[in-house]
Amino acid sequence: MDRKVHVKRDDKVYILTGKEAGKSGKVLQVDRQKGRVIVEGINLVTKHKKPRSRTQTGGILQMEASIDASNVMLVCPKCKRPAKTGVRVQENGERIRFCKACNELIGSQSKAKKK
Structure with a gap:
């Protein structure tokens, strides 16, 4: 697993x-x-x-x-500090990581599983 x-x-x-x-x-x-x-x-x-x-x-x-x-x-590539990250799911199903400190997108993660 x-x-x-x-x-x-x-x-x-x-x-x-x-x-x-x-x-x-x-x-x-x-x-x-x-x-x-x-x-x-x-x-x-x-x-x-x-x-x-x-x-x-x-x-x-x-x-x-x-x-x-x-x-x-x-x-974080923008604020150059260690930061907690979150994941947002876009409308097209793409999962994008973001910095919780500066709210900057970090990059694409993967396609979300369709149910």
Whole structure:
């Protein structure tokens, strides 16, 4: 079952909790089933990678780990601050996110399901 995630790929987000609290970054990946997001440059972990073939090199890599979607807040493109968001359904059935602070539209979400 998919969880509701209020951010999409390429959104700029602000980290609310954890060791990276107060930082911001761009969303690289969203896992809707687990309700987690991967943010660029945030929550870096070290992986020890073993070479699998002669051409592939191993080594110690740093990569981003996922964080829970509830720990991030979308940054409004207009007011440049972390803000709560809402969803409006247009007449044509399109769902549009908006910033509750400045009432600015953020972008299209998806088509609403017709009943």
